Amino acid sequence: MKIYIVDDEIEIRKSLRNILEDENYIVEDFANKKSLLKSLAKERPALILLDVWMGKDDGLEILDECKKIYPMIPIVMISGHGTIEMAVNATKKGAVDFLEKPLSISKVLDTIGKVLSRDKNEEIPQIKLEYDQIIGESPAIKKVKFEIFQASNTNARVFIYGENGTGKELVAKSIVMNSKRKSNPYIEINCAAIPEELIESELFGYEKGAFTGAKDKRIGKFEAANTGTIFLDEICDMSLATQAKVLRILQEQRFERLGSSDAIQVDVRVIAATNISVEDAIKEGKFREDLYYRLNVIPIVIPPLRDRKSDIPILIDHYMKVAADENSVPVKKIDNDAIQLFTNHFWPGNIRELKNIIERLCIMTIGDTIKGKDAKEALIGFKKAEEIFQQGDLKKAKEEFERQYIIKTLQLNEGNVSKTSKILGVERTHLYRKIKSLNIQIDNLSD
Ligand SMILES: Nc1ncnc2c1ncn2[C@@H]1O[C@H](COP(=O)(O)OP(=O)(O)OP(=O)(O)O)[C@@H](O)[C@H]1O
Ligand SMILES: [Mg+2]
Incomplete structure (x- = not known):
């Protein structure tokens, strides 16, 4: 089993290596972010021990980058004197545990042993989905299936996150097909594929004469999805103006067609998906934080292959x-x-x-x-x-x-x-x- 040690202090790397090699772990150590990321692109270790305070490289930032490559990888932070608060922060960002310097042999081995065995037998209830096209038996996929099962039994909004080709559409469809709404309309919209100026009329529809070229009234996707489910794929590509309108639908289940002031009431379940980091999109001002919180009732993360x-x-x-x-x-x-x-x-x-x-x-x-x-x-x-x-x-x-x-x-x-x-x-x-x-x-x- 391979363990990575990431610390800028050579003494720490050496002593951890000795402790771990005595226990027959295979060890690689890294003094900086660059060499670590290069190696992670080639292989996935069983565990990473990561220093919180890495000199010029910020440990928390490195944690984020590791999690981007391997969302499920267990990372244990190493914290020095005065950096415990940072280590606690790291656990909020997905680190599984932390070790305090000075490192004691028994504490190190104990923590690593616990994390690795937990990783192996993480208890995920085994469930059988009625509609199931998702292949895979890894704990990660079992977890996704369990989350689909939970989401299917409710009307709660779901936010699916996964890289290209990880199966976001498949997961969205599974939720719908296992839910009570399975026989009601299911409408998928790829927000990235619709030009920005058309997306509002696509979603909300329009009245005759609402704009040049609107020869007849047209029903939008939200109206067509009434009593069923709408899947807003690549939602981060939606313009801020459209996001504001979608937010209103989520709050009030109401909207107006373009060119009309009559509110239309709908009962639509919303599932959204993205393959880019929503956190980044929010930071860059491209995605409304309030919309994100509304959508993110049940988050489902599909880990990369x-x-x-x-x-x-x-x-x-x-x-x-x-x-x-x-x-x-x-x-x-x-x-x-x-x-x-x-x-x-x-x-x-x-x-x-x-x-x-x-x-x-x-x-x-x-x-x-x-x-x-x-x-x-x-x-x-x-x-x-x-x-x-x-x-x-x-x-x-x-x-x-x-x-x-x-x-x-x-x-x-x-x-x-x-x-x-x-x-x-x-x-x-x-x-x-x-x-x-x-x-x-x-x-x-x-x-
Ligand atoms: N776990 C799985 N088992 C079987 N087939 C899968 C699985 N996950 C994905 N697929 C298949 O892989 C292809 C891509 O899946 P899908 O379109 O759902 O991915 P996506 O996350 O929506 O991708 P993109 O971000 O590119 O839109 C599809 O043909 C889908 O059926
Ligand atoms: Mg897709």
Whole structure:
């Protein structure tokens, strides 16, 4: 089991390392934030011991950053003389415990032992949801399912937080489908996808002649969702003016269509979601704090995939079956090297990314087994495509696509350039030039 020690004092790092190594823990130590974050991007330790007072790096800030990467990771703060108050603050921010300097061996081992065993058997009631599309057996997912169960039994508002592709829409739908409102309207709105000037008319509707172009009266989403549920996805993208109106609906269950002064009464349950930090959005003045408190009655945090690695093999298995089913072909096998690589991947795009890669591999892999090298190639290709996508460079994106396309066609034809050029409909010499300019390397290239 690996434990990280983060402290700017070398003496503390040394003594903690000695204590822990004597107990057969594997230890890594870090003197600053930068080296810590670099390492966290590669692996998830079982526990982090973090100094509250780190010289130029603020321990509480580091705590926040660790929690952003691994929301479920247990962090124990180390506090020196006069910093106990900070350590207490840290527990409010999600640290599980704190140790006071000078450190005593028994206290250190006792605290770590307790935290690790608590982490392992965290008691989450096992429940069976009637409607359940969520795959995973990690404690983190069990917790999410339990929260869905609790939320489903009420009409309380729910605020879902999770990175891209973690399953926010899936969780919202699960809440609705397990609730008494399941047969009533369910309306999903992606606030980021609607232009700001249209969002009010989308949500609240309008009367004929309310603005140029309003030829007929139109009912808004809140009215359409009456007696049911509305899902406001990417809510932090809503303008402040619209937020004020939504706040009023939450307070009074009433609103007016644009161009009308008649209040319309509705009974709508609201579920909201975001993939950015609401705290930051509030600090930057982009999101109303009062709206946040109104919405955040039941918060559900979906941890990123890298923070619940035990679910990865189960999800791979599931998506292999889905891919086979959709393409009417036998289910492929996957070897341990590939599973290992996928389990240790950082998955910035979470389950959506995993799903795409598995589906693509099921279609493109030659033979009946996905091997380590196939997984490696797919992950590199994906990362490259992501980077290019983020840069927004169309030329590079086209080139990368062309490169992947040629590689795959060559592989399908055992590296034979003549055959491949025929299939691609280009001259052989042209294909050779492409292979060179796109830096394509294939072991078994033949004429
Ligand atoms: N636990 C899970 N089990 C099975 N499938 C999942 C799970 N979580 C997510 N998925 C699938 O992953 C994909 C992405 O999920 P979803 O659209 O709900 O994510 P999201 O958090 O809304 O993403 P985004 O922020 O990009 O909108 C969907 O195809 C969904 O069915
Ligand atoms: Mg979504």
